[in-house]
Amino acid sequence: MKRTNLLLGLAGLLSLHLLTYACSVRTSFPKVHPVEFEEAPQCSYCHEDELAALSHTADFNVRHKFHAAQRKQICNLCHQDAFCSDCHANKEEIKPSDKFKDSPQRFLPHRGDYLQQHRIDGRINPASCMKCHGRNNNERCKACHRR
């Protein structure tokens, strides 16, 4: 067992060593986007390359998951992790649409009386609930949904 651990450790160190040679030398993205936005940015206004796809158009709430899963570091140019946690929280007691009533243009889930509405949405597409409430942020669900 000790020999196995030693070999694994050596293999890990060797991998790290090789990784340093394999790392790209391209300049990293800047830490923060050089232009500040008050509104949802239309990246295509300045970027004519693939970054134009990150424009926060009306459908961005549907497709943001694809971009985040591939290049979260680009999201972090403008958004702190707190921005993600507003919705994708481990534990949260205020629904996003209550926190930001003064930003009505934002897509925020659970507007209005969601207690009744979740019965419909949950039947139509339960997978839409799963990402946020499957393993996290489900204390409120447990008040009714017990094993």
Place this chain on the structure above:
Amino acid sequence: MRFVCTAIVGLLLLVMPCTLLAVDVTGRSSTYFRARETIDDEHILPLFEYLDFRLDEFASRDLTLHLGGWLRQDLSNEKSFDNRSFNGDLQYAYLGYRRPQGNTLLNLGRVLVYEGVASELVDGVSFRTDLKGGFGVSAYGGIPVESDFDDRDGDSIFGGRLFHEVSDLYRIGLSYLRAKNDSSDFRSEAGVDVEFFPFEWVRINGRSTLNDETSGWMEHSYYLTLLPLEKLRVSSEISAISYEDYFTSVSNAAFFFDPEIINRDEELFLWGVQVAYMLPFNLSASADYKRFDYDIEERADYYGASVNYTDSETTRAGISFYRMDGQTERRKYYESRVYGYRRFGKLDLTADVFNVSYDQKINDIKNAYAISAALGYGLTANARIAADVEYSRNPTFDYDYRGFIKFIYNFGPLALMRFQRDKTEPEMAAVPAAPAVAPPAPTAPKEELRVVEPRVIAEAKRPQQIVEETIEPIAAPIDPGAMTPESWTAQLGTWRERIAAIPQDKYTIQIEISADREAILKDLARLIPDYDAMVLAYRVRGWSAYTLISGIYGSRREGEHSVEQLPAYFQRLGPLVKTLPTIQKGLIDPRDPALRERTIFAPEPMPGVIEKPAMPREPVRWAEPPAAAPVPEPPVRVQTPPDTAVSKPEPQPEPEPEPTGPPPSPEFILIDHVAKLMPAVPFPHRKHQSIVNQNCQVCHHMDDVTELSPTACSECHGAMEGVPSFKDAMHKRCQGCHKEMAGQGKPAPVKCTGCHVKQQ
């Protein structure tokens, strides 16, 4: 939790001494107070404090500390949530290392991981980096942070993603995740994610996820975006979800599914389309259709449209109307919403009405609606207070009032959006050692060129230069002020030969490029007492000019450090570190007549923009012929030791004072980056300064208002990854304003040749 707290406290203690040196703290404090009634008729008054911040560049410029969390205290006797009067959560807390190259990130602590199939919160470590050849890799491991459905003993998670990308064409990744709960297998998922740009107007995003535990596909989800016209966007979504494979590893009993309500063998196939169009007057409209097809249940359709108005400065409004045609009468409803937002100076008002009209009454209610109004006020640039009230009526509440007050405070210079340039970590001592290359000793200096400072002080002001012993000093012993045309040309030839002979792996600082002989001679004279400097006859894509360079360095980093130590006057000229081959490539014969015939970048005036042709310039003043010139005194260099700083035998004239006042903005800037394809653009810089009322940040958007040396556009655009190309930036910025001005009837060139003026 204990592990995370211990780790964070330990890290803080470890780095705290360093954090006291120079730390950029950026963050936000959000205080919320709400008042509402629960379904059990209890009045609750919870007070929340959300705090998130980030410490930049502590201990090392590449290290950051991120922390976010919240606490809640009930102010009434009623427990507002989870049967607790006091509650809280650490949302994330990690120490991050960011390498300046390769987008390498290493995070340690409570980290958010979004990598392929993973969308997790992990107490542990995460790493990602770009590799050579377009490849990249990420990995993470630790203990998953999930709702407390059991203890965390024996819980673990690890995974990673390998990806490849070809810029502007595709990005594809393979990812894997494995998690254990109580030392038993809990999740095992693999997936492929893709982003594909087959054409400029077509984008495809998607991913497929395989449940390794059930050997079935959990989900296929793909999204197609078409941009056939500038203002038209058509997007389409397709998803397929297998409930049996998707809902296997959950801690929420809602997803265990009562067979009488949801069949676990169900499979959902969803597809939809959205058409959005930008209308005039800041309006946009979109129409949506979604179909939910099931293997077992009946299908459902969701469709509707919305119109939105956005004036980014002050006003937003929207109206939407949708219809859900569910499988049963209880799942059929109309959903409508109207909202408006208006800002009046520091005050803003929001009104929002949201209504759901059920086909079949629920609890004797047909219309469930919520009406809210919010009032916000910007106390300072960083502080804001807002309050809202909501009245609703729905199947759960006959009527319901809710109140919410929030106070937001952003701390940090520019709150959450601060641009921080990658600064080079000085590796040298505070007082640099004497340069390997001795400064030149002018043979016939004019009075203002005399060195009056003690040598020690003069050396301390010089940048450190790393020059191999075999390389000669680049500055020759000359007096720029005593030049004649003949000696000038000869000197240029000498410098040209010397610079051409230096090995190509070196760097130099390019102080400026100018075709104005007088200006470049003056600047050379300012530099040459204390710095190695030379002027070269130089051609930049078709334009003949002079370039003033200083120093030879072994690495770019050393050059950048020396740039920081240049006097303020030269800092304002925007010096750049250049590789020697770049300079050597542009060398031309100093006898090139173009150098003498043209003294300024003075193009033909642009119609409507330049009212006066070119700039009046005085003729270049050459020194008198050598025979008639007075023989000046040789330079006096005081060789006093540091402790006897001022012991000088003869009175010395005062040195030329450092220019003060506003930055010496250039009258014209020649934009010749695309000169191979299009004529260069002689940009009337000062003219544009007056057009934007001296608000430099209209273009120099990265600089502080007080910045004395604005960052040149080309320092980022065309030089950094992820930043719009130089061409894009110029076109967007110039054309945007020009079109706007033209629309207002003001003279502004909007055609290509309006700016790309042919060289005379």
